[in-house]
Amino acid sequence: MSYQLKRRRISQFAQVLFLNFVRKTKEKEKGDEVKVIGGVKSRYCIRVQWALKLKGVEYEYIIEDLKNKSPILVKSNPVYKKVPVLLHNGKAISESLVILEYIDEVWKENPLLPQDPEERASARFWAKFCDENVISEVWEAFGAQGEQKKKAIESAQESLTLLERQVEGKKFFGGEKLGYLDLVVAWIPYWLSAIEEIGEMKLLEAEKFPSIHKWTRNFMDIALINQCLPAREKVLKYFHGCLRSYVA
């Protein structure tokens, strides 16, 4: 290769490096673009909002009309077409538990998951238990009648007892600080009481679940938690509608 050609190649390479540096600096100055596509009263969407607030991340919340799904939702979550979806610099992440772990890995402040692999596995296990077992048993109790309702309530309370033991003697499920599992279980203080009211049942009695009640007070005391809560009337109206579909 001639000397001039070599010089030209080096110069072109240096230009590419410089332009890349300028682009990345401008991106950094612009900051991350974070959007959340979510519902108004969804217990899954609020987890994502809480996680972002805990990390001090600014975001835009785009309220989705779930009866008339937007092109952006369908494009961002073509598999399920559901909320929440996190859009980070244009890239879409779906499923609330997946989003929580993504947020934790990108923004390192106020870690949500523990560092220790065994503790992380335990947090993931109980999050799955909460989302798959507790919620489905509560729903069953909600929609059931008579003897079936009584049995479903007992079953739901057995699962809630297992959760109770996880927070016994602790301020939060995560220990001294709020963490991943707290955000996953956090539908209990607000949404469960609405489900109990509309479903005409009592699941979380204070004398049977003193640790969860104490955790609820610690959790609801946090200002940024309260900021995202939907109006209780909206939540009650939603579950009223759910009960009507059960009965129908």
Added chain:
Amino acid sequence: MADEVVLLDFWASMFGMRVRVALAEKGIKYEGKEEDLTNKSPLLLQMNPIHKKMPVLIHNGKPICESLIIVQYIDEVWHDRAPLLPSDPYQRAQARFWADFIDKKMYNSGWKVWTTKGEEQEAGKKEFLENLKTLEAELGDKPYFGGDRFGFVDIAFVVFYSWFHAYETFGNFSVEAECPKLLAWARRCMEKESVSKSLPDQKKVYEFVAQMRKKYEAE
């Protein structure tokens, strides 16, 4: 002190197979204990009192349950070799999303294919094939779901390959005809020793499933 690793397992369990593949990928020596599903051992009941199911990984006496949680645990503890999840957070999120899809959609629709008959089975088969096609679209022209490297999503799904013959026979369809790229991917994975030594023979699984189906019919 050397690690003590025990796996409570059942030979035909797709969930158990995932853990076997992950341990093999990392080259981890372990003691496998075969469970009798009709007579679960005191050790299993002690180590997984919540669900009483396997697989359970017991690492230095401490239990880890749920197959995908176990695979992530293995990846985090033995992080110095054969990474199973990508390092980039967005790619990791995609991997977790698809593994979760496989757990939520494939197992239940597959269940309907081999446990039911008539209209219910047809509906299950339709759902199963739709889900297979969704996965095939996600795979695209990549050699593995993770791209060039075999990883988390491949581990989550390749275990179904051992059950394909059972699904195909009871559901009356051919995976190769419906999703040729997916079958090619499965065969590519089976070329890896960590996979071929961890998955049972398809015919043996079929015989097991046939027995289980008769039991369900009798009940």
